[in-house]
Amino acid sequence: MVRKRTVFASQGSxxxxxxxxxxxxxxxxxxxxxxxxxxxxxxxxxxxxxxIQEAASHIEAIRSLKNKETKAADAYDAIKDRSRNPSGSGKPFEA
Structure with missing residues (x-):
């Protein structure tokens, strides 16, 4: 059995x-x-x-992580917010 802690340590390394x-x-x-x-x-x-384009994209992704940017998580949060509020105002939907 592989422990998740080991997997995360490897990714962090x-x-x-x-x-x-x-x-x-x-x-x-x-x-x-x-x-x-x-x-x-x-x-x-x-x-x-x-x-070369793939290499540049990879470098940009690493720079974003280094700068603590969370582009994917921010986009996913926006999607979740829209699904909670169909009107699109960004606030959770209230019936």
């Missing part, structure tokens, strides 16, 4: 490694370009342009 890599690069544009190209080269996607 991966996220910390990703954040550390981005922190090490900082705002150095040439290093960021090198990172994007290397990520694209390691990708299974044979289309280099799409591989």
């Amino acid at each position: 991966s996220l910390r490694r990703e954040i550390k890599a981005l922190n090490d690069i900082g705002d150095d544009k040439s290093k960021m370009q090198e990172l994007l190209i290397e990520m694209a080269n390691q990708s299974d996607n044979p289309d280099m342009l799409k591989a």
